[in-house]
Amino acid sequence: MKTLRVVMVVVLAAAAACGPDASNNEGGGDDSPVPDAPVSVQVDAPPATTAGEPGSACACDADCADEGGNDGVCISGVCMTKATGACASAGSTTECPSGSRCWSLDGSDVGPLCWPDCSAHTCAGMCDSDGSCVPTQQSNCEVTCGSACACTGDAQCGMGNRCVQGECVPEMTTGGAPGMGPGPACPGLPARDCTGTGCGSLVTFNPRTNTAWDDYAINGETAANQYRSYLRKDLQMLVSYATSVTACKTATWMTGNGGALGLGDMSEAYGAIPGTSVGSPGHPAGTHVNGYDIDLAYYQTGTANNRLRAICSHMNGTQDAYHCLANPDKLDVWRTALFLGTVFESPRTRVIGVDGKAGPMILSALDTLCDNGWLSTAACGNVALAYETTNMGQGWYLHHHHHAHISLKSASALPPASPLQTGKKRVPGRDPGIHRVR
Numbered sequence: 001m002k003t004l005r006v007v008m009v010v011v012l013a014a015a016a017a018c019g020p021d022a023s024n025n026e027g028g029g030d031d032s033p034v035p036d037a038p039v040s041v042q043v044d045a046p047p048a049t050t051a052g053e054p055g056s057a058c059a060c061d062a063d064c065a066d067e068g069g070n071d072g073v074c075i076s077g078v079c080m081t082k083a084t085g086a087c088a089s090a091g092s093t094t095e096c097p098s099g100s101r102c103w104s105l106d107g108s109d110v111g112p113l114c115w116p117d118c119s120a121h122t123c124a125g126m127c128d129s130d131g132s133c134v135p136t137q138q139s140n141c142e143v144t145c146g147s148a149c150a151c152t153g154d155a156q157c158g159m160g161n162r163c164v165q166g167e168c169v170p171e172m173t174t175g176g177a178p179g180m181g182p183g184p185a186c187p188g189l190p191a192r193d194c195t196g197t198g199c200g201s202l203v204t205f206n207p208r209t210n211t212a213w214d215d216y217a218i219n220g221e222t223a224a225n226q227y228r229s230y231l232r233k234d235l236q237m238l239v240s241y242a243t244s245v246t247a248c249k250t251a252t253w254m255t256g257n258g259g260a261l262g263l264g265d266m267s268e269a270y271g272a273i274p275g276t277s278v279g280s281p282g283h284p285a286g287t288h289v290n291g292y293d294i295d296l297a298y299y300q301t302g303t304a305n306n307r308l309r310a311i312c313s314h315m316n317g318t319q320d321a322y323h324c325l326a327n328p329d330k331l332d333v334w335r336t337a338l339f340l341g342t343v344f345e346s347p348r349t350r351v352i353g354v355d356g357k358a359g360p361m362i363l364s365a366l367d368t369l370c371d372n373g374w375l376s377t378a379a380c381g382n383v384a385l386a387y388e389t390t391n392m393g394q395g396w397y398l399h400h401h402h403h404a405h406i407s408l409k410s411a412s413a414l415p416p417a418s419p420l421q422t423g424k425k426r427v428p429g430r431d432p433g434i435h436r437v438r
């Protein structure tokens with residue numbers, strides 16, 4: 001096993017993104033049993049013994065020497081080189097100079113890398129279980145000049161952006177940002193957590209529609225036969241609670257439409273993927289089964305209601321790109337962030353996936369809502385928002401321009417996938433594709 005710290009990449013039976021051609025669900029979430037350590041700041045990594053050599057410390061790509069046809073690159077404070085092509089296999093040597101082996105970096109678009117062997121190089125980081133020199137949890141580099149670094153301050157992120165937990169995200173100053181929370185007390189909310197028996201039984205929303213949620217007929221359903229709208233009772237309770245909190249707390253917000261949140265595909269009555277009974281499963285195998293998953297609209301602005309629809313430009317001419325090509329212009333980022341943040345209150349929430357353009361905006365808004373007291377400490381410490389700004393095959397990149405996807409943790413989990421299987425290594429302290437605000 002080659003994970004660099006105790007992170008379980010759990011591929012649950014019901015745990016992955018949705019969308020018809022999210023062909024690879026592996027890594028569609030991270031079910032870490034331990035809270036993430038904060039991304040620490042240490043731009044001044046330990047002094048290197050041989051400047052520029054693979055394994056030596058760096059702040060910028062320019063600090064790292066090329067080796068033949070392999071370009072030097074700075075990865076979280078450790079010099080490596082880029083592979084000349086995709087890794088033929090995990091740890092292959094043909095794409096790398098001698099003394100380095102090929103793996104990708106999970107969650108990064110830097111491309112395949114040549115990870116220095118500790119046996120061949122002096123290592124400024126630490127040696128992992130297969131003898132590669134890897135960054136430590138504390139090491140970092142300059143985001144402005146290194147290929148895989150965490151930001152440490154807003155100034156590094158450029159105009160209009162801010163740094164949230166190592167990531168540059170857009171500053172959300174428009175759209176009627178709410179002031180200080182926590183807002184109204186909201187008595188009489190539906191219970192958040194399911195206790196006792198029957199929490200795993202498949203149920204429907206009751207009522208179908210109220211001022212908080214809107215489980216309308218979608219994707220071939222009729223009002224008389226909402227066959228795609230069954231979910232676990234515990235997930236139904238959580239969504240009922242979080243939409244009710246949102247309706248109450250945001251009642252006076254001047255952002256977006258207000259109103260109920262549209263609900264999309266869940267599972268079929270006996271737990272099958274929606275569409276199975278009509279011969280057309282609408283989601284990849286392993287997703288939307290047994291009521292662990294639900295698709296939900298984004299809260300919107302400038303539309304008639306908050307039902308599932310694209311919140312952004314997603315067409316390349318006549319070709320649908322199936323993801324946002326520009327920042328969303330119909331997203332009520334504040335209500336969406338308050339709603340998703342409320343879902344994160346529950347320790348049962350595994351991951352919420354959103355579009356790669358919406359994700360950074362929502363993360364930024366979540367951070368502000370946490371700072372301003374709208375969300376609880378527990379919620380702010382449990383933010384597990386998944387999005388892919390480039391397609392890394394985790395299943396979130398496509399088909400989330402018109403909905404978010406909530407996945408609940410299962411009671412039991414499968415063993416983690418090892419880097420031998422995935423061909424990817426990780427940087428300690430960073431969850432690939434999973435973005436956290438606290």
Ligand SMILES: [Zn+2]
Pocket residue numbers: 017018019283288293294295404405406
């Ligand atoms: Zn889904």
